[in-house]
Amino acid sequence: MMRPLVTLAYAQTLDGYIAARDGSSRWISGAASLQRTHALRARHDAILVGVGTVVADNPRLTVRLVDGVNPIRVVVDSNLRIPDAAHVLNEELATGTWIVCKSDADAQRRQHLLQCGAVVLSTATDAQSGGVDLAVALQLLAERGIRTVMIEGGSRLITSMLRARLIDRVAITIAPKILGEGIHAFGTIGVTTMSNALTFSAVETQRVGDDIWMEGEVCYR
Numbered sequence: 001m002m003r004p005l006v007t008l009a010y011a012q013t014l015d016g017y018i019a020a021r022d023g024s025s026r027w028i029s030g031a032a033s034l035q036r037t038h039a040l041r042a043r044h045d046a047i048l049v050g051v052g053t054v055v056a057d058n059p060r061l062t063v064r065l066v067d068g069v070n071p072i073r074v075v076v077d078s079n080l081r082i083p084d085a086a087h088v089l090n091e092e093l094a095t096g097t098w099i100v101c102k103s104d105a106d107a108q109r110r111q112h113l114l115q116c117g118a119v120v121l122s123t124a125t126d127a128q129s130g131g132v133d134l135a136v137a138l139q140l141l142a143e144r145g146i147r148t149v150m151i152e153g154g155s156r157l158i159t160s161m162l163r164a165r166l167i168d169r170v171a172i173t174i175a176p177k178i179l180g181e182g183i184h185a186f187g188t189i190g191v192t193t194m195s196n197a198l199t200f201s202a203v204e205t206q207r208v209g210d211d212i213w214m215e216g217e218v219c220y221r
């Protein structure tokens with residue numbers, strides 16, 4: 001199946017959380033890391049997030065902190081529950097906001113989002129997650145000319161993507177903050193013993209401001 005190269009990018013605390021217990025995640029990382037994230041956005045054809053992130057954070061998903069072209073913004077949203085007031089439906093629409101839903105999503109809602117200027121794509125229901133079939137979603141993106149995708153969260157989307165082995169690279173920012181509790185980047189991915197842990201190759205680390213930036217390629221067994 002043809003699909004784009006997928007890079008997962010997110011920021012976590014020292015103890016592995018991508019958001020606090022109340023769902024807030026602004027701002028885990030420092031200004032220099034944020035700028036780097038925007039530069040990474042500019043190097044991708046599309047940014048993909050789950051609708052949970054749109055509801056929690058209402059991100060713009062544009063390139064603002066560096067010069068560069070805005071990627072297409074893609075939201076995975078089974079039943080088209082994205083709020084009408086979401087920034088991705090109201091700002092930089094000319095750049096393109098694509099929503100991937102399930103094929104049985106409400107037809108009127110789909111029509112409304114089309115009128116708002118979004119592109120709406122659909123897949124059959126994924127048997128495991130009950131949500132959008134992510135492999136098919138990536139194939140739909142590839143068919144429309146998307147060669148590189150940056151996944152920016154959140155937790156459920158990242159977990160489904162990893163479980164389906166659809167993540168090729170990671171770019172993770174580790175910030176010197178501790179929350180003690182909150183939302184992890186990953187849920188269960190079927191690893192129960194250390195020898196089965198997912199590993200990475202071509203790992204590079206760099207200090208960015210007070211944060212650590214780690215990049216690498218995912219090694220699937």
Ligand SMILES: NC(=O)c1ccc[n+]([C@@H]2O[C@H](COP(=O)([O-])OP(=O)(O)OC[C@H]3O[C@@H](n4cnc5c(N)ncnc54)[C@H](OP(=O)(O)O)[C@@H]3O)[C@@H](O)[C@H]2O)c1
Nearest residue numbers: 010011019025050052053078131132153154155156157160
């Ligand atoms: N630190 C960071 O870098 C960072 C980045 C992004 C987000 N976050 C945080 O992450 C949290 C949001 O994470 P989240 O897990 O609630 O939301 P999410 O992963 O952004 O979105 C998950 C939602 O996407 C939809 N979906 C459709 N198909 C799916 C599939 N196959 N697999 C998984 N999801 C699918 C589901 O909603 P439907 O069933 O309605 O379709 C699901 O509940 C927020 O607190 C946010 O602040 C942190």
